[in-house]
Amino acid sequence: MTHKIPIPHSLQGSLHATIGTSFGSSTTPDVLQQLLADKRSPSTRQAYERDIIQFFKFMTGKTVTSDLVLEFLHLERSQATSVVLKYKASLIQRGLSEATVNRRLAAIKSLVAMGRQIGVCDYGLEDIKGEAVVKYRDTTGIDSQTFKLILLQCDRDTPKGKRDYALLRLLWGNALRRNEVSQLNVGDFDPDSRTLRILGKGRSQHEVIDLGQTTVNAIADWLNSHRLRRDDSPLFYALDSHSKGHRLTGDGIRKIVVRLCKQAGIKKPMSPHRIRHSAITAALDATDGNVRKVQKLSRHRNLDTLMIYDDNRGRDQAEMTDLLDDLV
Known part of the structure; x- marks a missing residue:
């Protein structure tokens, strides 16, 4: 004779419960x-x-x-x-x-x-390989004197000029990426501590970076040119009649850079990232190639990426070519 093991009363209802109905499952x-x-x-x-x-x-x-x-x-x-x-x-x-x-x-x-x-696919695409990428094949940009010409294109007696000047200062002084600038809110800027809270590329947490005093003054001047805004308002926004007040997108920032560079007479194709290249190269020049220090500015996770900037800056290949030419 088989004896059934008694089930505790508290679990009895579980035998007949419908599985999954409490989790909002969808077919x-x-x-x-x-x-x-x-x-x-x-x-x-x-x-x-x-x-x-x-x-x-x-x-x-x-x-x-x-x-x-x-x-x-x-x-x-x-x-x-x-x-x-x-x-x-x-x-x-x-x-x-x-x-x-x-x-x-x-x-x-x-x-x-x-x-x-989530169980609706039983294959993967691991066998499909990406293309081999040569990182930053051209890291050349412009020098500091040329960048000054771009800054001079900003009419700092107008709100638009104040905004553009502050944007350029951030792109150069902190080598920021355009999307890092686009995502900034008013509350991310702290003029007293001279810091800015940014969400870096590929990061899930904000980080705090230090600002130069000239950049602090430029951002403060821009903020003082319009009415007080909430902390969650965009730090940089459009001023044209069509989209006034809307956050500047990465493409909007690119268009500002292209316009100002064209006004300055720069023939080289320019972009926010080209200004980042220029700032990093200028920092390497000023520190005699101290990649450890410049890494703090560029925030590259891989030091090898920064070494490409330093190699391009040094023009070692051109030097070796001249040496070989002189030998014959």
């Missing part, structure tokens, strides 16, 4: 939205969303939907690999840079990885 998960929600940085979310939309638009001619994403994620591994390789080939044929190709592939791979994580 049609929105994988793309789940992926975007998993990204901390607003700029990263925007880039991933844009790249994935472009992928589906190019490959299917359709606007991306959750059902279309699932259709892709439900493909056989060989089919999915073929689709993505075809897309990669099209990016290369269109002449996109290696870094851009890799970024778009990374977005698709992340979508597939999220699909696997």
Whole structure:
């Protein structure tokens, strides 16, 4: 005779409970939205969303939907690999840079990885390799005297000139990236301690950087030129009638730099990142190549990246070529 082990009264109801009903499970998960929600940085979310939309638009001619994403994620591994390789080939044929190709592939791979994580996809795209990238092949920029010409293009008697002058000072004095500047809020600036709170590239936590007194004065002058704003208001915003008051985007900052450089008569193609290159190179020149110190300014995680700046600055290849020419 078999004796049943008695079940405690407190667990009796668990035998008949419906599993999963309390967790909001869905039969049609929105994988793309789940992926975007998993990204901390607003700029990263925007880039991933844009790249994935472009992928589906190019490959299917359709606007991306959750059902279309699932259709892709439900493909056989060989089919999915073929689709993505075809897309990669099209990016290369269109002449996109290696870094851009890799970024778009990374977005698709992340979508597939999220699909696997939540159980709607059973393949991966690990076999699809990115393009080899030569980092910062051209790190040349402009010297400090040329940058002064750009600063002179700012009419500091006007709010627009004050804003542009403060922007340029930040890009040069702290070698900031344009998205780091775009994300700044009024509350991130502390004139008393001469510091600025920024969200660096690839970071999930803010860091505090020191500002030069001239930059502090420039930002304070810009803030004093308009009515007091809340701490969560953008530090830099548009002044044109069409989008006045809206946060300056990275592209908006680029357009300001291009306009001012053109006014200064600079022929070399310029951008916020080119100013960053220029500032880092100028710092290396001023410190006689002290890469450890300049790393604090550039905030490069990998010192090897900064060494490329130093190698380009030194023009060692040109020196060796001249030496060989003189030998014959």
